[in-house]
Amino acid sequence: MKYKLVCKKCGETIGSFREWFANDQKCKCGSNYAEVVYPETHYHNLPDYFKGEVKSHFQYFEYLPLEHRENIVSCNEGAIPMERWKHMERTAKEQYGIDCKVYMYRNDLNGGTASFKDVSGSLAASVMKENGVKEYCLASTGNAGTAYATYLAKAGIKFTCFSPNWVDDKTAQTIRQTGQTLVVSKGTYGDAKAECAEFHKQSGVMMSCGNTDPIRVESKRTIVFECLRQMGQLPTVYMQAVAGGTSPIAFEKGFRDIRPDYPQYHMPRMLLVQQDECDPMVTAWEWAKEHNFPVDFEHHYEAKKDCHTRIGILTAANPGNYPIVAPLVRNSGGDFIRVEEASLPRFGLQMKRQTGVLMGPASVVCYAGFYRALEQGLIKQNDVVLLNCGEGSLRSQWFVDEVAKLENK
Ligand SMILES: [Zn+2]
Numbered sequence: 001m002k003y004k005l006v007c008k009k010c011g012e013t014i015g016s017f018r019e020w021f022a023n024d025q026k027c028k029c030g031s032n033y034a035e036v037v038y039p040e041t042h043y044h045n046l047p048d049y050f051k052g053e054v055k056s057h058f059q060y061f062e063y064l065p066l067e068h069r070e071n072i073v074s075c076n077e078g079a080i081p082m083e084r085w086k087h088m089e090r091t092a093k094e095q096y097g098i099d100c101k102v103y104m105y106r107n108d109l110n111g112g113t114a115s116f117k118d119v120s121g122s123l124a125a126s127v128m129k130e131n132g133v134k135e136y137c138l139a140s141t142g143n144a145g146t147a148y149a150t151y152l153a154k155a156g157i158k159f160t161c162f163s164p165n166w167v168d169d170k171t172a173q174t175i176r177q178t179g180q181t182l183v184v185s186k187g188t189y190g191d192a193k194a195e196c197a198e199f200h201k202q203s204g205v206m207m208s209c210g211n212t213d214p215i216r217v218e219s220k221r222t223i224v225f226e227c228l229r230q231m232g233q234l235p236t237v238y239m240q241a242v243a244g245g246t247s248p249i250a251f252e253k254g255f256r257d258i259r260p261d262y263p264q265y266h267m268p269r270m271l272l273v274q275q276d277e278c279d280p281m282v283t284a285w286e287w288a289k290e291h292n293f294p295v296d297f298e299h300h301y302e303a304k305k306d307c308h309t310r311i312g313i314l315t316a317a318n319p320g321n322y323p324i325v326a327p328l329v330r331n332s333g334g335d336f337i338r339v340e341e342a343s344l345p346r347f348g349l350q351m352k353r354q355t356g357v358l359m360g361p362a363s364v365v366c367y368a369g370f371y372r373a374l375e376q377g378l379i380k381q382n383d384v385v386l387l388n389c390g391e392g393s394l395r396s397q398w399f400v401d402e403v404a405k406l407e408n409k
Helices: 017-022 046-050 057-063 086-096 118-130 143-154 169-177 189-203 214-220 222-230 246-261 280-290 322-331 341-355 361-375 397-407
Strands: 004-007 013-015 034-037 082-084 101-106 135-139 158-163 181-184 237-241 269-275 335-339 384-389
Touching: 004 017, 013 017, 017 118, 034 214, 046 057, 046 222, 057 118, 057 222, 082 222, 086 101, 086 361, 101 222, 118 143, 118 214, 135 143, 135 189, 143 158, 143 169, 158 169, 158 189, 169 181, 181 189, 214 222, 214 246, 222 246, 237 246, 237 361, 246 269, 246 322, 269 280, 269 322, 269 361, 280 322, 280 335, 335 341, 335 361, 341 361, 341 397, 361 384
Parallel strands: 101 384, 135 158, 158 181, 237 269, 237 384, 269 335
Antiparallel strands: 004 013, 004 034, 082 101
């Protein structure tokens, strides 16, 4: 075995995904937070994999928890461009006198379903195929459901997606077109999650184990390898719109993995962005800052009672992973940033005019966050900034329409 799973809570070795799945994705201690460890793997050979045409994150097969290549399920995801977006660099220079490089990680160009869930979906389908999983379910507001439906269908694994009542038509249509099952709840995302949990309990069908799912983390951490391949270095600032927080957790895991072989790099400052209509992590962070980060500050947070955000994929009203994500941000010297949801169409239009690309609203949260970070003095001289923008605008017609309305004014 090239990998093993180790419990993050008690340190117990769990073994392979076969055991993990058989034990309902839990350690003996009851924790569902486990990490993949590769006892024999070193990363100094990583540049060998940068050569030639890189089609997907399975280029890094050596560093993924999959034993046999014949189990790979892929639609060319995870080897997407990191583009220099110079208009953002110009603003930094002209308005703030700051020289920086800005890279945009184009998740909208993923081959599966044009979102950052594609790497997770493809690795999940591959690992499940390898370990004999026949059926899976999860609750999703859109991107994860679409990606898992697509990849699990390709692997011949039956999948049921539970969505909130406001799931958009395009998402519903895409999931159903894969031949998988979509159950639209009469209620909120919270209700959809409860229905999914009940289905899991009744039927025994394996269910997503959340934002620390070791498969999601392992797949998403390949962004660190891609930084080395495409930028030739790690960024000094990592930015992302955050709901659950898997991607920052994954970046940190990837960083820890390569660290012994790349001692010259530091963990980038994490600047995580939320829109003001659903910003429980920012609110909790502001409290911590005000109180000078007391011991256990990461456990001081509250779920938002009224979230009226229109950005379905950024509706984590209960920031369950804040206790994991907040210390990562703190230790990196980073910050949480709030942007106004009402300003997003304006930023979307700016993005479209400057680059010809309009990404989805969650991506624009991150994009707008860069300008807020400049205002707040969070971008420093000579920073190399990476924006991990999660999705295209394919399944957010309302946002495309709002931007168009502004454009035609
Ligand atoms: Zn344990």
